[in-house]
Amino acid sequence: MSELLLLQPVFKDRIWGGTLLKKEFNYNIPTNTTGECWAISAHPEGESIITNGKLKGMTLSKVYQDHPELFNHCESKTFPLLTKIIDAAQDLSVQVHPDDDYALKYTKDRGKTECWYVLDAVEGASMIFGHKAQTKEEFISLIEQGKWDELLIRREVKKGDFIYVPAGTIHALCKGTMVLETQQSSDTTYRLYDYDRTDALGNKRQLHIKESIDVTTIPHSDFCLMTKVTQIGKNVNTKFVSNQFFTVEKWDIQDYIQFPNTRFYIISVIEGEGLINLTKVTKGMHLIITSAAKEVKLEGKFSVIASYL
Template identity: 55%
Template sequence: MNQPLFLTPVFQERIWGGTALRDQFGYDIPSDKTGECWAISGHPNGQSTVRSGEFAGKTVGELWDQHPELFGHYDSPVFPLLTKILDANADLSVQVHPDDSYANINENGELGKTECWYIIDCDEGADMIFGHNALSKEEFTSMIEKGEWSDLLRRVKIKPGDFFYVPSGTIHALCTGTLVLETQQSSDTTYRVYDYDRTDADGNTRELHIDKSIDVTTIPHTAESVEPKVDSRDGVTITTFVEAEYFTVHKWEVNGHASFVQDKPFQLASVLSGAGTLRVQGEDHVLEKGMHLIIPADVETFEVEGQVELIVSHV
């Protein structure tokens, strides 16, 4: 093999979705309410497939099960990470995610969901909900029951290039006019706390999960500060946003020519802007905005040439 795995993403329609995934990345989206691009995914609710080469047509989950050597024989029953791009054309529900132990018991063995966001783009003056103001579970429960949302929820201003680490147990919501690359555990478990009393075309509200939300929310709110580390060397500036239990996330800004050594079991990469060439064992692969790929374990060294910005993650 010894070559990168370029992937075809899966798109998910959401009531809060829009057209930014088409407008900014040129994707062929299913509708004008497309909220999520599952770019690198082995989750059964939406699996990316390999575009070409020896494993063309295989899903990430199939490769994980059938070819553990591609992933350095990393010890996990499922492909552990999930990369998404989210188009919040309207406010997302206010939500919280469980940790591994709670999800394992209450969600049929699903992983918990710790995630992080890189703000690709957002409206001028945009904000998001990140955390809450309750000091005890009793106060948290009371404020929910009374609908005291403006007092309960914390809002923070955002701008393009910002990065947020969102551990399980964190109350959060992306808000209108935000385009985000999300790196997360491979989980599709979300507990909705509040959905602005929205209704669908038939007048139905979406299901809330108040009891589970109260169970899993971290109270009082604690925010882990993100202190990016920047390393510049020949042809590349590498910003490390987070090194956490489930994933490490970097931004690679290549300007010219850069060489890399694969010192991880595998790496996930998404091209945010620009264009370039990925060279592996003398073979060139085009890198263009909106491409997503896995650099497997057997790619020992590689080079990137051009003017290109990537978000890269690994376990």
């Protein structure tokens, strides 16, 4: 059975998107405002297709349902995670995601806790992360008055940063950043503010003020990350976060490493090239090392973002 599943991404046009996905990864993007690459997805809004082996042509959701042995018989009824690459050529809307309890009550989707590894950022790039309101009443008042500069917290970002975004966190990627996003498999987003911009037809995008107020954590609290760096020969493993939603790591491979395997790993190659279990991988490829692989063998000079449960 398949040790590796290679995946074909799905691309999404966005009002704030650009062409960096083509420039950086040589993807055949559909438009000049392509904002998202859904790299590893079994979500019905954009499913990855297997491109290798006996399962070639099948959707990831179908493989997950039909072959639980490849996913260590994961208890989740649907594939639990979603990996994206986001090109923010313009500012994204100020938004917030619900937790599982709220999402399951009001939608048919999961909640959405996510995290970002910053692949690129122009000098002076920033993001919106959090708010200054101390009470719900103050939060609502600043929204109603449109005092966004008083409400929102803006922070600088640079290439190599890692940002953890729990459900309930007000946030927005801003112009000139590209990130790899690991998230719960969900497409539930509540848009709080969109700069009053309009689409090609002159229409403003829908806002979700009530839902945003319902789910936002008040007051905002930063999450303290305990990054762990482990050197194995010339190779480096950086563990950014590990909790009930996901574990996310960066593997910097400089020669060869081998280790036993009992789980499935979600892998995005972000730099270089090499071999994973004797399969050639290059920058921009996305794959799953399934639990059918009893060992993981990495060789070459490349870097990946790896996530797992």
